[in-house]
Amino acid sequence: MKNNKKAICLAITAAILSTSVTPAFAKVVGYVTEKDGVLYQYDKTELKSSIIGDGALYAQYNDGKLKALLDDKNGYIDANDVRQYIINEDKIDVDAYTESDKAEKSTITEAEVKKVDKDGNVIEKPVEEGLKVESVSAINATTVKVVFNNAVEKLPEKNVEVVEAEKGNKMFIKEVKLAEDKKSATVELYDSLISGKAYNVSVTLGEETTTKELAFKIEESAVIELKAQTLVGTENKVEYKVLDKNGLDITNLVTVTPNSDKASKFTATEGKVETTLLAGESAFLELSVKTKDGKEVKSDRVKIEKVSSKVAGFGENWTLKSTYGAPVDYKAEDYKQDTIANMESEKYLDFTFVDQFGKDIDKGSATLSYESLDASVAIVDAEKGKVTPRKEGKALLRATLKDGEKTLATKTVEIEVKAKAKATDIKLEKEALEVTKDGNAKVKVTVLDQFGNKIAGDVKVESAHTDVATVTPATGSTEETELTVNGVKAGETTIKVTMGDVEKTISVKVVNAGDLAEYKVKGFVEELFTVKNDDKKQVNEMTLSVVAVDESGLEIPNKPVTGATYTITDAENKEVAKDVAIETKIILDTVKDHKAPYTVSVKVGTLEVFTGEFKVTDNRKAPAYKIKENKLDLNYSADVQLGDTIKGLFDFYEIGSEKLDKITVEKVEFATTNEAVIKNENNDITLGKDGGKATIYLDSVTVKVTEDITDKADKGEYKFDLKGEPINVTVKSEADINAEKALEDAQKAVKALFNGEALADGVNTEAINAAKSKVEALAETVTEKAGLLKDIEKAEGLLAAEELEAAKTLLTDKSVEVAKGSGENTEAVLKAIKALDTEGKNTVIKGLEVSSIKISEGTATVTLAEGVTVTVTVTEAKA
Structure with a gap:
């Protein structure tokens, strides 16, 4: 661009008029001009309206000299630096330049400028001079409210002091938070104020300190504030307030009594009411407390209901990230949304999610799919959200959130594809430095790409006069490096830093050290x-x-x-x-x-x-989790190992099943409503022999990740604060377990009679007797006992039929020999028949019960059970 004032003004005016598609691209938000030695700040949106409209504000803006542009991320950027950028570049994107590390920051501060409204009037700043503390009061035992006569811009914790008046004991401050109108502040303390004592509250701003006395006294309970509530997911605390007659919040000092149509579902401790209501349940609740004179203070009767929390849609935040699966901390102070994908880069889409009530939540088991609405600019992997740039330009990408086959929500975002990033510039932390002889000084060198972002580049460094100063390291391929300049002797030299055709210099002055100061x-x-x-x-x-x-x-x-x-x-x-x-x-x-x-x-x-x-x-990545269900069924054991059982309550949804064994439960902390059922003493958990039901309130669970799980969890111990999560526990008694075991054994024994296991080798009376013994030993209250006895009778019947058939097969067309003269003797013939079982297998015949036996002319007709007859030839032995 030609170096003339008109061209630069046109470029700046174009920047004012430009409007990005999404807020992520709206970087320049204001402009600072100087007139008569005074700095005035104009809002970009108001200037744009003025240019399009009557032009009065824009004319006032043009009447001054442009000194700085205000970037919403980088602050005030020097206007001369922006002018040089416009002169040197053919393709101009002022917003992109001011947000980059390449832009030179102005020395102007917010305190120096006068902000101008849409009508051209100076907006008066909050007055800090003459600040006075008008009043101090206690909100509760750990929070003090300070009211000022004027608004203040900032109030650091170090500028506030709370001291016990009598003994001078200092109260340590946890946080100081200004109200929206900045005319008051709340001071949160680590420890509680003591009733009956006075405290001096001092506030310092500039050179002036003002002090007010706070007489702290807790009175009797006077009001209980309770409203209808819907508790979501794992929430189990009922919100309420107890105020004394002076309006002091004494909630944390009072134990209220919960009255409900489901009384067992509510418990109260000092300053806290918790419920074990399950999702879908509700109850009426009224809170009360008695004063010393016996008067009862009651809250309104309200409805408390519990609903499950589930992902319902996309949250407000999204960004591109460089590593698949890596978490994005959207609340981090240094978080900066990334909407740029350079050619040949690898980036992935990342989103936040909310539940049906608009609260942040993990997506859990819901699935995401992705698609590009402009594949000519960029395509996106359907499952992983990997963005592959195709050409420079802007593209819309859409994400779809599903629960099974049901579509919960879609979100369309815009990204910009830019040219492949390449190292084009060097940024020096300092361009001049002073160092003592034999001493050293450090200076940071950063390599930037054409967009002003950090990028790796090959840098060479050398000193013009090594007899004056040396520098290390001499070379390196890096985004950022720290040079050490060593003073050799008094004098001056330059350090030359080069990267290809780019060259920057650092002026170095080496001096002899002075005296100790x-x-x-x-x-x-x-x-x-x-x-x-x-x-x-x-x-x-x-x-x-x-x-x-x-x-x-x-x-x-x-x-x-x-x-x-x-x-x-x-x-x-x-x-x-x-x-x-x-x-x-x-x-x-x-x-x-x-x-x-x-x-x-x-x-x-x-x-x-x-x-x-x-x-x-703690910058470790803990395993992401959620509670799967609020119930736990246990069998009594004298040596219970609750770790795996508790682990089963958790869904570590980001970690595959093949890695779950890398997570172990080390410690569980909970309170119980029935120690006879379950209790915990120093992580030694015991169950009651008689079983029963109880509710435990899980305060914390400590888990150990035994090895790094890539992008999902870092090795180490993590303590999950579960804030009293209620878990309904059922413990099966020892007697019930033993009875169930006996029943199981009996059922197996009876089943074996019919599947061939016991009767594999034929008739087996012992198996039937063993099964009968197990069944008869069962308690009469076991409902399955009668049925099992019938099954045994059936088995006995089958066995009898099998024995009969075996006897018939064995005796048909057989002959026996008896002693001479015994051919007509039934006892002798019967004895001979039983002797046919020579191998001892057919025990049936050995114990044969014969209904009748008739012998005639050398033939014995034997009648067995149910009228079955067989004939046996009888011969007499020769003498």
Whole structure:
């Protein structure tokens, strides 16, 4: 673009008039001009309306000199830098440039500008001068309300102090939160105020501190506020308030009595009412409390109902991400939506979801499918949401959320495909620095692509005069690197940083160190993380050091500081570590049993030279879970192993079945409504022999992930805060278990009589007798007993028929020999017949019961059961 004022003005005007398809592309939101030494800020939307309309506001804007553009993410961007961008580039996208790391930030601050409304009038800022505290009052025992005479922009925690008036004990502040109108603030304390004591509440803004006294006194309960409620999913706490006669919220100090048509479904402890209502159930509830004089204070009678929570649609947030399956923390301070896919890049769609009440929820078992509405620009994988750019431009992509075959919702989003990212520029943290002889200084170098985003590039670094200063590292392929400039002797030189045709220089001045002016602490970080992550520059430890610096703030080399120590205190001002040698690392174990934030104080000798506050953030990915059902059926056992049973309550829906064995339950914490049924003492869970029913309130479950599960969970222990999740437990008694076992044994024994197992080798009287013995041993109350006895009778009948057939087969057309003279003797003939069973298999014949036997002329006619007859030839032995 030609370098002329008219062309630049046209480009800026076009930027004002431009309107992006989605809010994600609306980066420039305002413009700052200077007139008569005063900075005025104009809203982009109002300027656009003015250009299209009467033009008065736009004319006023043009009457000043443009100093900065306000980007909604990057803040104030220098207008001269934007002008240079417009001059140098053929394809102009002001919004994309101002949001990039390439844009140069202006030194203008919000405090310096006067905001102008649509009519051209200056919007008066909240007045901070002359701030006074008009009143202080207690909302509850841990929350104080402070009212000001004027609105304030900011109120840091360090500017508020609450001190007990009599003894001067300081109350530690957890959070300070300004009201929307900024004319009041709530101060949340870690510990409760004590009734009957007075406290001084002080607020400092600028140089002025104002103080008001708070006389804290808790009166009798006067009002119970209770409204009808619908509890969703795992919610089990009933919301209510108890106020004293002065309106003080004393909920957490009072135990109310729940009265309900389903009384067993509600329990109350101090400051809390919980319910075990299941999804689909409802109950009427009234809360009451008695005062010291016996008066009963009651709430309104309301309806409490419980419904299940399930995914119903898409949430507000979505983005593109670089790694499939990687979670996106939409609430993170550094979160930034990504709607750009560069050619040859690999990115995936990611969405948030809400339940039927509009609350955030995981999608659970619901499925997602994806499609592109403009495949010429980008296509998207139907299952994984992987975006494959095809050409530059904008494309609409649609996601469909389903529960089985039912479509719950669709969401269409717009992405922009841009050219393949390539390294085109170098950004220096500093363009000039000063270093002492034998000392060193550091400077960060960042490689940027054509869109102003970080990208890896091959960088070379060299010093023009290595006898004055050297630099390391000399080369590297990286997005960002930190150079160390070492002073060799007093003088000046330049450090040249090159990447292909791009060259940047750093002016270096090496000076001789001056005299000791103060001490400087190095290595301190404000946030430690549970897991070290080099990519995100997250560390899990820090090592402090103390160096001597001169009056210019430069480190004095070859002057080591000895005898330095540090002391750490926690949020309750308890000592965590005291007078520890400075070189000793501060690690997570140092503070793990103490409450954050932590304050570290560094001393040289007895002189305090530094204090700093830090916190620990758990950056591990815990396994995502939800409770599958609120019931648990258990069998009594003297040595119950509840881990796997409790684990069965959870749906670790992101983790495949082949990896579930990598998650174990280590500890369970709960309260029980019936210790005779189930109780927990120091993670030793016992069940009652007599069984029964109880409700347990799961406070927490600690699980261990035994190895990293890629993109789903990091190795380690995780404590799930379940906030008293109610689980209805049924324990089967020992007697019932034994009875069931006996019945099962009897059923198996009887079944065996009919499937050939017991009778495989023919008739088996012993099997029938064994089954009969098991069945007869069952208690008379066992309903299946009579039926089993009938089955045994049937088996006996089958056995009798089998015996009869065997006897008939054995005796038909057989002959027997008896002693001479015994041919007509029935006993002798019968004995001879039974002797036919020579191998002892047909025990039936050995115990044969014969109805009658007739012998005539050498033939014995034998009548068996049911009138069956056989004939046997009888011969007499010769003498």
